[in-house]
Amino acid sequence: MHRPPLAGGTAGPAALRPLLDIVLDALHQGAKTRGGPLPPGGPEAVAQRVHAAAPTLLPAHGTGAEEALTTLVRALAEGSADPAEPHCAAHLHTPPLALATAADLAAGALNPSLDSWDQAPAAATLEAHLTQTIAHEIWPHGGGALRTTGDALVTTGGTESNQLALLLAREHHGPVQIVCGAHTHHSIHRAAWLLGLPEPVVVPAPTGTTDLTALAVALAEPRPHPTLVVATAGTTDTGAIDPLPAIADLCTTHHAELHIDAAYGGPLLFSDRHRPQLAGLERAHTITLDLHKLGWQPVAAGLLAVADPTRLTPLGHRADYLNADDDTDAGLPDLLGRSLRTTRRPDALKIAVTLRALGRDGLAHLIDTVCDHATALAQLIDEQPQLELYEHPTISTVLFRPHGADDHTVAHIRRTLLTDGTAVLGRARADGRLWLKATLLNPHLTPHDLHTLLDTTLHATTAPPTEGTPR
Ligand SMILES: Cc1ncc(COP(=O)(O)O)c(C=O)c1O
Structure with a gap:
């Protein structure tokens, strides 16, 4: 029986090259047949075309790499809502840069997994380098009251970053009462539910951003739990940015923590022209950023920046096969506390390639x-x-x-x-x-x-x- 070639090793690139040609041809053909931002006809017509192209996905005898890649990649491309098309502009659904997608191919070929150093020696270093770079971008003089250098985690996107932010606040304070604007992303409400936190107090956002008077009233109310204010820098619906310095001031006055969901607006940091819109961002305890939105990365490319790296301690976890104490004592980096996930893709690679290539x-x-x-x-x-x-x-x-x-x-x-x-x-x-x-x-x-x-x-x-x- 024929053994399909592997993607890695010295033989991997030669095996990949002809397959990539097939994939690229299928992408081209699919996009050409589609001829627009998305396939016409609605869900039923699209489903019919996909099923007609590949009536069975598990034949008794395989169809071979060339047929399967051609058929399915072509069907996918033909049936895609492609954000690279000028009239595909519904969501924070970015057209990935070719160079980021090319970098992602290398991640797929080598398959480093960031749950232990022995699966990802260079990827672990690269990820740490990237997260330090991002934290430094936000807190060039150190983060938090301690003025330590901040840190960041790589996540699957805004939802996971928001969840982690709430988790870290809960681990630090016990149950926290979230106070957020009516425009806050739904993932905050889900995370509160998932983490068993009290129902968030929602203050009005009549003009699309948090109403400061209403926030001040909400923060002045006595509550049984410490408060975590969630502000947004780039709302999903309008891209509005909350008045971050004023919200940070209110948090200071009322001894509340501040999380800023900058999933959309965060990359404005890189633009001299737009960075001033994020004034006050650095006063947050935690910040969600997401480079598969305004960062042109293929999914997934989320980040959670943390002003005080000691806040990450609760994520520490032991699993003898991944980070035995004696391995860690002997100097093998312990990666398990960098996420709640175990197996983890090196999403840092494509981000790092993009930052370096574009500057x-x-x-x-x-x-x-x-x-x-x-x-x-x-x-x-x-x-x-x-x-x-x-x-x-x-x-x-x-x-x-x-x-x-x-x-x-x-x-x-x-x-x-x-x-x-x-x-x-x-x-x-x-x-x-x-x-x-x-x-x-x-x-x-x-x-x-x-x-x-x-x-x-x-x-x-x-x-x-x-x-x-x-x-
Ligand atoms: C402001 C905001 N936060 C969080 C998210 C969730 O991000 P993701 O879909 O990457 O989980 C979104 C998604 O659009 C968003 O707009």
Whole structure:
């Protein structure tokens, strides 16, 4: 029986090369057949095409690498909502940089696992180097009251980072009462539930950011538990940034801890132009960052930065096969306390490659570019009498809707675009109304793309309904 070649070792690259050619051809063909931001026809049509391409996934006799890669990669590409397409702009769903994806291939080939040093000798060093770099970016003079150097953990994204932040606060203080704005990401509420914490106290965010007066009132109330305030730097719906210095001041006055969810806005740190929007970030105890959003990384590329590294102690854990005391005493790094996961991908590699390849100025250029696109789109909407702009963008998210449309119509337009396969826009509720959301993360957009995105939307506004529901 033929033994499929392995990806690693000295023979791995030669075995991979022809397979990569097949994958790249299939990606190209799939994207060409799709011919737009997502496949037309809606969920049933897409499911049918995928099943028709590969009716069985476990044949009695295998079809071989070439057939399986061609068929399934092509079906995936043909049926993808591809954020590299100019009109795919619904979510914080980034188009990955080719160089980051190439780096991820090396991670897949070598498969280091960051639960023990003997599975990831260089990857462990690289990860530590990266996390120190990120912490230094936030706290160049040291973090927290101790002014020690901060630290950071690599996570699977904003959800895991937020969970860990709440866990670390709970381990330090016992149960904590979370106080957060109404715009806070749902993962905070889930994490509170998961960790058995009291239901978060939610303060209003009528203009899209935490209302400071309401926060002050909430913090002044006597409570049985210490308080953890969660602020957001880059909300999911609008990209708004909470008034971080004022929130940090309130936390100081009321002896509350501060966690900032900067999953979206965190990378603004790399841009001289936009970094001032994050003033106050360094006053947080913990910070969620996520480079698979405004960082152009393939999933997953999350980080949790921690001002005081001693706060990570509760994550310490022994498993004799991974970090026996005598191994640790003999100098083998103990990695198990760097995550709640055991087997862990070296996501640090692609991030490190990106930071090094682009440098601060290269990253700043990408960030400034997508922010400029958002400003340009907002301006076009402002000038278009049939459309209403929610507000001028803070980062790269733009909300808009047809003038005079009701919420049902807005929702319907979004689904029409999805079903037609012409645009992927998101939806967001703001000021009590439903809006179309364009989250611009593609640095290659042209002014023409912005114009045609609006034209396509306007066309869907006037097109007869393709759904059974009345408009
Ligand atoms: C502000 C914010 N925090 C956290 C998350 C969760 O991130 P992830 O989906 O990577 O878990 C998101 C996702 O969009 C987000 O917008």
